[in-house]
Amino acid sequence: MEKVSWGSLLSDSYDILWKSIIRPPRSQYELSDLGPQKFRLASQVYSREDFYLKNDREMRLSCSLFRSFPKRHQNRCVIFLHGNCSSRVEAIDVLPVILPKNLMLCCLDLSGSGHSEGEFISLGHFEEKDLQVLIQHLRSLGVSHVGLWGRSMGAATSILRAAEDWSISAVVLDSPFSSLALVAQELVNSQIPIPEFLMNLALRRVRQEILERASFDIEELQPIRCAPRARSPALFATATDDDFILPHHTYDLHHAWGSEIRKLVTFEGGHNGVRPKWFLEEAAEFMASKLGQSFAAAPAQPQMPQMPQMPQMPQMPRPEVKELQDPMLLPPPPPEEASKVKRRTQSDVALQLITMGFSQDIAEEAARHFQSPEDAVEWTLKQTTQIAKDSAEALDSSLAQKLRAPKPVQSFKAVAVLPEVEAAAAAAGRALRDLAIRDVEQGLLHQLLELGFAPGPAREAARRSSSVESAVAWLAETT
Numbered sequence: 001m002e003k004v005s006w007g008s009l010l011s012d013s014y015d016i017l018w019k020s021i022i023r024p025p026r027s028q029y030e031l032s033d034l035g036p037q038k039f040r041l042a043s044q045v046y047s048r049e050d051f052y053l054k055n056d057r058e059m060r061l062s063c064s065l066f067r068s069f070p071k072r073h074q075n076r077c078v079i080f081l082h083g084n085c086s087s088r089v090e091a092i093d094v095l096p097v098i099l100p101k102n103l104m105l106c107c108l109d110l111s112g113s114g115h116s117e118g119e120f121i122s123l124g125h126f127e128e129k130d131l132q133v134l135i136q137h138l139r140s141l142g143v144s145h146v147g148l149w150g151r152s153m154g155a156a157t158s159i160l161r162a163a164e165d166w167s168i169s170a171v172v173l174d175s176p177f178s179s180l181a182l183v184a185q186e187l188v189n190s191q192i193p194i195p196e197f198l199m200n201l202a203l204r205r206v207r208q209e210i211l212e213r214a215s216f217d218i219e220e221l222q223p224i225r226c227a228p229r230a231r232s233p234a235l236f237a238t239a240t241d242d243d244f245i246l247p248h249h250t251y252d253l254h255h256a257w258g259s260e261i262r263k264l265v266t267f268e269g270g271h272n273g274v275r276p277k278w279f280l281e282e283a284a285e286f287m288a289s290k291l292g293q294s295f296a297a298a299p300a301q302p303q304m305p306q307m308p309q310m311p312q313m314p315q316m317p318r319p320e321v322k323e324l325q326d327p328m329l330l331p332p333p334p335p336e337e338a339s340k341v342k343r344r345t346q347s348d349v350a351l352q353l354i355t356m357g358f359s360q361d362i363a364e365e366a367a368r369h370f371q372s373p374e375d376a377v378e379w380t381l382k383q384t385t386q387i388a389k390d391s392a393e394a395l396d397s398s399l400a401q402k403l404r405a406p407k408p409v410q411s412f413k414a415v416a417v418l419p420e421v422e423a424a425a426a427a428a429g430r431a432l433r434d435l436a437i438r439d440v441e442q443g444l445l446h447q448l449l450e451l452g453f454a455p456g457p458a459r460e461a462a463r464r465s466s467s468v469e470s471a472v473a474w475l476a477e478t479t
Helices: 011-022 088-101 127-140 153-164 180-191 196-214 223-229 248-256 277-290 335-356 360-369 373-402 419-450 455-464 468-478
Strands: 038-041 044-054 060-068 076-081 104-108 145-151 170-174 234-239 262-267
Touching: 011 180, 011 196, 038 088, 044 088, 044 127, 060 088, 060 127, 076 088, 076 127, 076 153, 088 104, 088 277, 104 127, 127 145, 127 153, 145 153, 145 277, 153 170, 153 223, 170 277, 180 196, 223 248, 234 248, 234 277, 248 262, 262 277, 335 360, 335 373, 360 373, 419 455, 419 468, 455 468
Parallel strands: 076 104, 076 145, 145 170, 170 234, 234 262
Antiparallel strands: 038 044, 044 060, 060 104
């Protein structure tokens, strides 16, 4: 019988799996896909400012900030974090629910995605540091209240950062995963019928491949371990028909979350499906209500859920050593006894194969063909290898479908602002500011006159000062 090479077993599937984790298809888009830089939602005008940051690995990150126009003081900002195989264009769908809440919206292409630099993604390991850089930048601009809205990879990234930064005001977590290794195991199990010990072999090889190429360990990427340390109010969401990151990941994270202020909602639509309008509106309202409040002082006492254990490679049963006799010297057994011995042998062989992790049907089929466990194992491995290789193409096609980035719905009209309208809006903004200044001056002048100061000096003091105290002090020095 032809020997099966365990070293080359499932090689096609290995490549598909590690590439789907750290190098899915990169999202391709044009800046125009983000909409006009000045646009209207209903009667309000907004602007988009594109900028770049450097992460701690000296990679350039492409970012965008959406805010009211003309600029006015806004200190509350929601950061939207896209999923794998996606980009900041995904944030377009939440603009019409976030901006009218007097919230700014910031989004970025995480490293390895979209227009940002980087060869690989890391499903949150390095992306969490990208997010930290962006938060620091926003705080330097005067943003005091930050919320995180993440989907899939972006949700896992948000969990990792929220566990370290208790100043984050709120998080919306859409389809996060609790353990990357568990996702990989469930993904392969759903596509390729292979025994558990071969699954272990595959995952070990994928883990090593990713560690060498992308410099992070998938076994260590477990947001479920960080969730109890988080203190931000959280809205969890998952699609009940998600067959890529199964819903139990979201349920487990919700149960383990470190804040008593947490809520779980479900809907249909799959992993990358269009999110219902009611969910987007509820998430925006959740953000608007929580940004600006402080919750870090009231941690909950979550219970860690029991994580599914990765299957261990079973040990081959040690055959019992018996004294061999020359079969030629033994009398042939009766037909009934021979049939019993054959059935018992088949049962023993099948049991050994099932114990090793092979499915019952293929184990019984092998036992009907071979009486030797060794021959049965070789035949079964050969059959399983062929099944796995036949399934590799199906796995590739399935992953391509599941990893496809969602397209923005763009159910709202982002109307571009014409130059003459922009100029008029800017002039109106200046006029409002001048009017406000004049109102302040008139109020100061009235108070100074009531205090008995002469009209001329009082008018000059009101023009130079912003308060009665500073105006009186100026008058005392100059008169």
